[in-house]
Amino acid sequence: xxxxxxxxxxxxxxxxxxxxxxxxxxxxxxxxxxxxxxxxxxxxxxxxxxxxxxxxxxxxxxxxxxxxxxxxxxxxxxxxxxxxxxxxxxxxxxxxxxxxxxxxxxxxxxxxxxxxxxxxxxxxxxxxxxxxxxxxxxxxxxxxxxxxxxxxxxxxxxxxxxxxxxxxxxxxxxxxxxxxxxxxxxxxxxxxxxxxxxxxxxxxxxxxxxxxxxxxxxxxxxxxxxxxxxxxxxxxxxxxxxxxxxxxxxxxxxxxxxxxxxxxxxxxxxxxxxxxxxxxxxxxxxxxxxxxxxxxxxxxxxxxxxxxxxxxxxxxxxxxxxxxxxxxxxxxxxxxxxxxx
Numbered sequence: 001x002x003x004x005x006x007x008x009x010x011x012x013x014x015x016x017x018x019x020x021x022x023x024x025x026x027x028x029x030x031x032x033x034x035x036x037x038x039x040x041x042x043x044x045x046x047x048x049x050x051x052x053x054x055x056x057x058x059x060x061x062x063x064x065x066x067x068x069x070x071x072x073x074x075x076x077x078x079x080x081x082x083x084x085x086x087x088x089x090x091x092x093x094x095x096x097x098x099x100x101x102x103x104x105x106x107x108x109x110x111x112x113x114x115x116x117x118x119x120x121x122x123x124x125x126x127x128x129x130x131x132x133x134x135x136x137x138x139x140x141x142x143x144x145x146x147x148x149x150x151x152x153x154x155x156x157x158x159x160x161x162x163x164x165x166x167x168x169x170x171x172x173x174x175x176x177x178x179x180x181x182x183x184x185x186x187x188x189x190x191x192x193x194x195x196x197x198x199x200x201x202x203x204x205x206x207x208x209x210x211x212x213x214x215x216x217x218x219x220x221x222x223x224x225x226x227x228x229x230x231x232x233x234x235x236x237x238x239x240x241x242x243x244x245x246x247x248x249x250x251x252x253x254x255x256x257x258x259x260x261x262x263x264x265x266x267x268x269x270x271x272x273x274x275x276x277x278x279x280x281x282x283x284x285x286x287x288x289x290x291x292x293x294x295x296x297x298x299x300x301x302x303x304x305x306x307x308x309x310x311x312x313x314x315x316x317x318x319x320x321x322x323x324x325x326x327x328x329x330x331x332x333x334x335x336x337x338x339x340x341x
Contacts, residue, residue, distance in 0.1 A: 069287065076284045077203055077230050079298035086183035087111075088280045090207035090224045091125055092142055093132035102135060102142055107206035107279035109305060111168075112184035113328050117176060118168050120324055121278030122307045123151040124159045126167035136179070137207075137224050143178045145169065150331055155245075163246045165307040166319050168328055191283040191301035193320055197233030197252055201284040204229045204254060204316060206276025206306055227276055229316070230284075231255060240313055252281060252304045252318040273316075279306040281318045 087110040092102040106125030111118045119136065126149035128134060135142035149169045154162040171179070205228045231254045241248065281304035290296055304318030 072287045072291070073201055073230055073284070076201065076298055076300070077228070080203060080282060080284060080300035081205065081226075081228055084203070084205050084280060084282060084300070085226060087185050088205050088207075088226070089182070090137040090275075091121060091145075091278065092135045092137060093128050094135065095132055104207060104209045104275050105132075105134075106275060106277050107306070108136060109278070109280050109302065110182055110184045111190075111302075111325075111328070112186050113325070113332060116332060117171050117184050118328055119145065119171055120166065120168045120305060120328075121149075122305065123149075123154070123162060123165045123167040124307075125278045126151050126169075127159065138179045138182050140224075141178075143175060145175065146172065150327065161245060163244065163251060163307075163317070164319050164323065166305050166324050166327075168324065168331075170331075185302055189301055190321055190325070191303040193252070193283075193303055193322055195283075198235055199286055200233050201286055202231060202233055202252075202254060202303065203282040203284055203300060204231075204276070204279065204306055204318075205282065206273060206279025208273045209275035227273055229254070229256065229273070234315070236313065236315065240315075244310060244313065244315075244317065246317060250320050250323055252320060254281075254316040254318075255314060256309070256316050257314050273306075273309055276306055277308065280304075281306060281321075 089108050089110065090104055091106040091108050093105045094102045105128055106121055108119050108121040108125075111120055126134075129145075129147050129149060134145045134147075136145055137143075146169065149167040151167040152162055152164045154160075154165075159165065205226055207224055208227045234253050234255045235248060236244070236246070236253055246253075280302055282300035283303040284300045285291065302321050304321050305324060306316065306318050308317045309315070310317060
């Protein structure tokens with residue numbers, strides 16, 4: 001199996017690409033003196049988007065499958081992450097002292113349901129409202145949040161046992177006025193999570209404490225910096241799920257380690273995502289023949305809310321966004337009252 005096929009200037013070749021069986025196999029045959037010489041390779045190809053077999057004549061470079069996947073993921077990640085920043089925001093807490101100093105404590109996602117707008121985060125982040133005043137970072141400014149989050153009820157009162165661990169609050173007109181310019185996700189930007197997660201590429205984004213310590217207490221202004229991680233979804237085995245008290249219908253997972261490979265094949269320190277709790281898990285899909293077309297839309301859909309990193313199991317754990325929406329809709333049906341989650 002060749003790693004790549006190079007075709008020089010003026011040389012003609014015929015490329016047949018079959019992505020229908022997910023093998024990403026390609027047969028390439030040079031025209032001319034080497035008419036019968038066949039090459040096999042794995043391919044990264046920006047094609048015209050027609051499904052099935054594609055025949056192309058020209059000069060180009062064919063890459064390996066690994067290069068194809070990395071290029072596709074990098075391209076999607078770069079485009080989608082810019083959009084995600086519009087609706088994924090940091091959360092800060094302040095004490096009641098005369099000169100409060102805001103501290104980064106978590107992340108949130110902004111969602112729209114009907115005519116109402118909501119802020120969604122992890123329940124253990126919302127729990128801080130008992131001791132501090134919570135603020136959302138928007139347009140480099142901290143905006144005070146009202147109290148009264150709807151939170152999941154932890155088993156035995158222990159949030160560490162809560163495998164759902166989400167919270168939400170409806171934002172009133174006063175808060176929304178201060179958040180002018182912030183984006184809220186609509187129904188068409190949210191994944192139904194009906195696909196096999198092990199065949200999807202995901203982007204996790206949040207605002208870890210380690211990257212968000214720069215706060216100007218005098219005017220409550222911030223300079224927020226996002227953290228992101230991209231990987232294919234995984235499904236832990238039954239023993240791991242039992243240990244974590246998680247459920248494949250209610251949770252989504254990404255494999256992670258302290259040091260990971262980046263898009264350039266380099267090993268890098270991922271850093272500690274503490275503070276990214278409440279952040280977004282974005283479904284980027286998976287490569288198809290059409291998606292290699294440069295004109296193919298580069299979009300992502302919200303799939304989950306980040307709730308925990310399990311170091312021993314090397315997993316990032318998320319709650320399925322559909323559960324969050326179900327709880328929000330129940331609250332809306334009751335006129336915005338607090339509901340048992």
